[in-house]
Ligand SMILES: Nc1ncnc2c1ncn2[C@@H]1O[C@H](COP(=O)(O)OP(=O)(O)OP(=O)(O)O)[C@@H](O)[C@H]1O
């Protein structure tokens with residue numbers, strides 16, 4: 001469904017992604033593991049057209065997207081839950097959700113999607129009028145996920161959704177990811193919480209300084225020596 005082939009992305013002279021290739025098949029949960037500064041967020045930005053690769057291709061549903069505008073990429077069915085949540089903090093919760101649905105014209109569809117998001121995250125329903133920036137970190141994470149769902153994506157990409165959350169909320173986030181998959185969405189997940197991510201995922205990739213150094217089933221990665229030493233602390 002999503003394929004990156006030999007992607008090379010630079011920030012000025014700094015060569016961050018180096019011949020990166022990976023793929024996510026329909027219905028899968030795939031995770032990308034990597035330490036700080038490995039290039040995980042840059043991978044997400046490259047997928048969403050926020051930075052452009054100098055070489056290589058990004059394909060979504062057989063369409064090349066590496067030169068497309070972010071808005072068009074989202075319209076084609078990809079949604080992003082960005083790093084550090086990045087909600088619109090001065091807007092209300094409802095306005096944030098409206099932003100997620102900006103490509104949707106019909107009011108009925110908007111209402112259906114809003115109901116769906118409120119069903120997945122009951123807390124959001126109670127807070128629709130609250131200024132988003134005043135919500136707790138965990139609530140903001142739910143909102144960021146809800147906002148992504150509002151574009152009715154077929155595939156959802158999440159950049160460290162568990163970051164900074166209590167163990168209980170991390171569990172909620174991961175349960176939500178499973179639910180999203182059950183509803184038919186494909187999930188690409190960037191995480192440093194390797195244990196949780198690999199427990200959920202079907203497959204995973206390990207990124208080190210911009211290069212994929214390992215790719216395997218999540219089950220094998222959980223017992224892989226490199227993964228255990230670098231990401232599971234054992
Ligand atoms: N806009 C930018 N300009 C210059 N360098 C950048 C820019 N954005 C990221 N970088 C650099 O690119 C490298 C990869 O950054 P990236 O944000 O992709 O890492 P990451 O794997 O997401 O790390 P983290 O786990 O800390 O979020 C880092 O060395 C970072 O300093």
Ligand SMILES: [Mg+2]
Nearest residue numbers: 040041042083
């Ligand atoms: Mg990052």
